[in-house]
Amino acid sequence: MSGKSGSVVIEFRDVGLYLGGKEITQNVEFNVRKGEFVCVIGASGCGKTTLLRLVSGLYQPTTGSVHVDGKKVDGPSRDVAIVFQDYSRALLPWRTAAGNVSLALEAIGMPRAERADRIHALLGKVGLAQHAAKYPSQLSGGMQQRLQIARSLAQGASILLMDEPFGALDAMTRQSLQDEVLELAADTGATVLFVTHDLEEALYLGDRVVALYSNPGRIARIVDIPLTRPRNQLSTREEPDFLHLRRELFGLMEEIHA
Template identity: 60%
Template structure:
């Protein structure tokens, strides 16, 4: 059995006197791609931030390799939705990627090779000297992903990274991300509002509910996605199991 990389043990979070996340427990195996869905305000991003060490739990614990998470780690990379604000406009593409290496104190003479490697991985080798304003939204998001890859994390957190992109760019990046994860063996925790995106990308979908109570805790559903990889934007979405999962999860989201 693949050992768990990440574990949520009765994790609860209160902010401003309100219970954002009721005691929630589940684990994420090494190499697993897990998507988190749910209505606005249900605590998806807050859960992600707790797993990244940005938010301190009010009760319970989040653990990585069995050790309580007490703060950010270079083993964990975080891709934000707002790629425009995540990049420094006065730095080139390679300069933005270098930020991760500078923070890790990688010697300057070792940085060019690592930057070239991740640029090739995300298909931006020809754009290394450009500034963010010279890139499309999809390319800017690729830069943010490349910067995360440069730090060579074992766990990638992604908070609606494709939500602001047009449909065709989003689908292209979904396929690139899926290929990247298969190649690198990264473990991914991915927040999205897009139900089809969650099913298409993940090995498992975690559904959260807003306004949890004792009788209706935050964790509402946990669904395995047993659809073969690699997946196809057209054929996979016509697969009977994909349609079944979509109906099941849509029923949950529609109810909430």
């Protein structure tokens, strides 16, 4: 068991998807519970992004169904936010950091008078309080990533879908953002579905890891990660359980790629 016993928030019920006549996913079935952090790993093209798109309502399953908070997904919802890898497309370049967060607050109809305080609090939460007046082009990749998270929180999303958000970052930035995301998830109680190529990242972050086969995308294994929290970049990665799971998942991925 994952150690989380909250209610089920995301449900994949025997999901199959065809796009352009091609079977993209097949018999995908798993649940994510409230506050759980679930990582999805698998080879390029196996359907990881597709799973996020199904949860966010950007794709409709051909067979089966996806449910969020018990409701069948039939379109985008404010409760679900995607943090993309491609920051350049995700943020409005002509709005400052504060302006980008403001946009989400405007969208939920928050009165102007209340926005400034909320923006300040949200930017503070992701460590960007000092950068409120900067434009996305003036922020580092990691900062743009955090700005996207602040915007997701502003939107009121309790479900964060993260699509290889740290793929393009250097190792040090990546590690500190991993810890920030874990802290944010713990603070906000958000439910996170996190896609990554990086097996160790998945183990470090997740309560569970869903490993996918390719062509079509389907579940190869779901692994519980019983490592204690809060996690620590040095000690967690040295825990016998971590090393054991790393070996097991590495073997599985080799099998999948063979």
